Amino acid sequence: MMHQIHSFNFSADSLSTQQERVKLTDSLFAVLGQNPDVHAHIVNIRPLTEILCEVEIFVTKVGSGKINAKELFAYLDHPDRANIKKEKLLQCVKIVPRVEMNHEDIKRYLSSPPKGFSENEWRQAIVDNPDQQNLLPYPIYGYKELDDRRQRQLKERDTQRKSLGNLNDRLKTAAQDIQQINGLKHMFNEDAKRLRYRILRIIAASHNNSYQNAVSVEEEKLLSRLETIAVCVNAPNRLHDRIENLHDFLRSNKEGLENRKKEASDHQSLSEEESAALKRYLNRRQQDLDIISDSLQNNIDDVQIMLKEQL
Structure with a gap:
C-alpha cells in the first residue's frame, strides 16, 4: 500500500467542504518541502470520535508515481520536519503508514501473543474471530482504549447510517426519475400510435386517389x-x-x-371523262374527310382529355 493515515484533533465535518480540503493539501504541500513535482491527494476522511478524525492520503511525484508509504513516513517522521509539522499540521496527533500485510506477516503476527495476553487467551481470540479472511484480533489495554474503540464504533455506525440514508434518498430520487421516464415513455408510445394511424390514413387516401384517377375503357x-x-x-x-x-x-x-x-x-x-373521274375522286376524298371530321366532333371531349394528359 502507498497510503498514509493522519489523525487530526478535529471533527470530520471540518473537512466537509472542498475549500477546507484544499487548505489541508496546501499544508501538506508545505510539509513535503514545497516541491512542485510532489503532490498530496486525499483519499478518504473517516470520523473516529466527535473531536477526532482520520485522513487517508497518498503522495505522487512527477516521473515516479506514488511514493512508498514507509519512505514517506520516514521523511515526515524525521526530526528536521518536526517544526514544519507543528506549524502547518498543528492539529495532527499521529501519522501512521498503511502497509498491507502479506501471508507471512499475518502468520508471524498471530504466532506470538501481544504484551499482557497469555497464549491461551490469544489462541482463543484467534478462534473467536468471526471473519478470519478479513479480520485480525487486536489487543486493547485499559478502559481508555476500550472507550476509544467504542466511540469509534459508534461513530462508524453513525457514518454508515448516514451513508445508508443518503443511499435511500438517492434511491427515492431514482425511483421518481424512473416514474417520470415511464410517464414520458407512455406519452411517446401514444404519440407513435397516433402517428402510425395518420400515416396509414395518408397511404390509404393516396391509394384511393390513384384508383379514382384510373383510365376508363373508352x-x-x-x-x-x-x-x-x-x-x-x-x-x-x-x-x-x-x-x-x-x-x-x-x-x-x-x-x-x-x-x-x-x-x-x-x-x-383535260377531257370531259378525265375531268369527271377527277371530280369523282375528289368527292370521295371529301366524303372521307367529312366522316373523319364527324367522328372527331362526336368524340371531342375524349380528345380534349387525352390532349390534356399528354400536356
Whole structure:
C-alpha cells in the first residue's frame, strides 16, 4: 500500500467542504518541502470520535508515481520536519503508514501473543474471530482504549447510517426519475400510435386517389387509336415523311414545274371523262374527310382529355 493515515484533533465535518480540503493539501504541500513535482491527494476522511478524525492520503511525484508509504513516513517522521509539522499540521496527533500485510506477516503476527495476553487467551481470540479472511484480533489495554474503540464504533455506525440514508434518498430520487421516464415513455408510445394511424390514413387516401384517377375503357380505346394514328403519321416512310419529301421536291423544282404547267395549260387540257373521274375522286376524298371530321366532333371531349394528359 502507498497510503498514509493522519489523525487530526478535529471533527470530520471540518473537512466537509472542498475549500477546507484544499487548505489541508496546501499544508501538506508545505510539509513535503514545497516541491512542485510532489503532490498530496486525499483519499478518504473517516470520523473516529466527535473531536477526532482520520485522513487517508497518498503522495505522487512527477516521473515516479506514488511514493512508498514507509519512505514517506520516514521523511515526515524525521526530526528536521518536526517544526514544519507543528506549524502547518498543528492539529495532527499521529501519522501512521498503511502497509498491507502479506501471508507471512499475518502468520508471524498471530504466532506470538501481544504484551499482557497469555497464549491461551490469544489462541482463543484467534478462534473467536468471526471473519478470519478479513479480520485480525487486536489487543486493547485499559478502559481508555476500550472507550476509544467504542466511540469509534459508534461513530462508524453513525457514518454508515448516514451513508445508508443518503443511499435511500438517492434511491427515492431514482425511483421518481424512473416514474417520470415511464410517464414520458407512455406519452411517446401514444404519440407513435397516433402517428402510425395518420400515416396509414395518408397511404390509404393516396391509394384511393390513384384508383379514382384510373383510365376508363373508352379512354384506353381512344388512346390506342390516337397512338395508331401517330404511328401512321410519324413512322418512317409514312405520311409525314412523304409530305416532307413532296414539299422538298416541289420547292427544288418550282421553276420547272411552273414552266411545265404553263406549257400544259397552253397545249393540253383535260377531257370531259378525265375531268369527271377527277371530280369523282375528289368527292370521295371529301366524303372521307367529312366522316373523319364527324367522328372527331362526336368524340371531342375524349380528345380534349387525352390532349390534356399528354400536356
